[in-house]
Amino acid sequence: MASELYPGIPSGILDAIKAAGDVVVIGHSNPDGDCIHSQLATANILTRLGKKVTLLNDGPFARNEVKALEPLFKKNCPAGVLEKNPLVIVVDCSTPDRPGECIRPLLGHETIVLDHHSAGVPFTDPGLTYIVPASVSTTMIIDVLREALGLPLDRDFADHVYRGFATDTGFFHFINERNGEETLRRIAAIVGQGISPYDVFDEMHDGRPLAYFKAVASFIDRVESYKEGRILMTWQGKAEVVDGKPADDIYAQLLQVAGVKVVVFLKEREGFVECGLRSKNGSGIDIGAYAATLGGGGHRYAAGAQVDGSLDDVKALVIEGIGQLVDKAGG
Numbered sequence: 001m002a003s004e005l006y007p008g009i010p011s012g013i014l015d016a017i018k019a020a021g022d023v024v025v026i027g028h029s030n031p032d033g034d035c036i037h038s039q040l041a042t043a044n045i046l047t048r049l050g051k052k053v054t055l056l057n058d059g060p061f062a063r064n065e066v067k068a069l070e071p072l073f074k075k076n077c078p079a080g081v082l083e084k085n086p087l088v089i090v091v092d093c094s095t096p097d098r099p100g101e102c103i104r105p106l107l108g109h110e111t112i113v114l115d116h117h118s119a120g121v122p123f124t125d126p127g128l129t130y131i132v133p134a135s136v137s138t139t140m141i142i143d144v145l146r147e148a149l150g151l152p153l154d155r156d157f158a159d160h161v162y163r164g165f166a167t168d169t170g171f172f173h174f175i176n177e178r179n180g181e182e183t184l185r186r187i188a189a190i191v192g193q194g195i196s197p198y199d200v201f202d203e204m205h206d207g208r209p210l211a212y213f214k215a216v217a218s219f220i221d222r223v224e225s226y227k228e229g230r231i232l233m234t235w236q237g238k239a240e241v242v243d244g245k246p247a248d249d250i251y252a253q254l255l256q257v258a259g260v261k262v263v264v265f266l267k268e269r270e271g272f273v274e275c276g277l278r279s280k281n282g283s284g285i286d287i288g289a290y291a292a293t294l295g296g297g298g299h300r301y302a303a304g305a306q307v308d309g310s311l312d313d314v315k316a317l318v319i320e321g322i323g324q325l326v327d328k329a330g331g
Ligand SMILES: [Mn+2]
Pocket: 034, 035, 092, 116, 137, 138, 168
């Protein structure tokens, strides 16, 4: 059933799922709520179809919203599953490097890709690839898959779809006039299964230690401003250990600063730097395309890359590169 937002799912995907016995469902490393709940929503579908499901994720399960779910996932595919030549379903990422180590023994297996990221060169079989960049979350793509397979909604499935949707829309923030109507119609049906958006919001945010918020405050305290405030940049040194994942809160705060177009959060590692990048809605800056030039990827407004070098070197490189984009975009 094709719609304005969601084209029909390739029949090869539906046939491969129907034919499979064992299925391994894989998401990207350093998972967020959309990744983990896309894996769990897919597992819900497969289990209802009578398949044996193995969930793989490299972790770490650092984000508050996914921490408690870590025990449901393995880091290595058990030998007994590998022997059965399982079907592989990769969700919330499209390129073989994003899942990390866990996918290695499964490369070369029949692989379905379900995702909403547009950057990078996906796995090779286009007949088994369903990528919808206009979808606000991957869990909503899994909901389209459920529909195509003729399964009804259930409470457990709806809960997963809602949590991925909530994570990737920043709880109804990143929804626009192009995807809004169909997205909210679908989410109304999901919430109709007995989901409380209020409770989910609290569950996904509450319970973090005070030290976490003090760390966020210290990162915000050291923000550097470039190009008259159009770029705001901060960093986390490798010796600074934070329980949780402060990046999402830093972006949410700094993107509200007057005049900002791009927020950069650099995390110093041994020999390289993780670059988290966000551009402001309406800034005219495709930060995902810029991240791709660094060997990373992502979406138009949210992206990341790992760059070799010291914190100072990477800082200079990124500020120079984004400075040019900001100049070009004007305003
Ligand atoms: Mn996602």
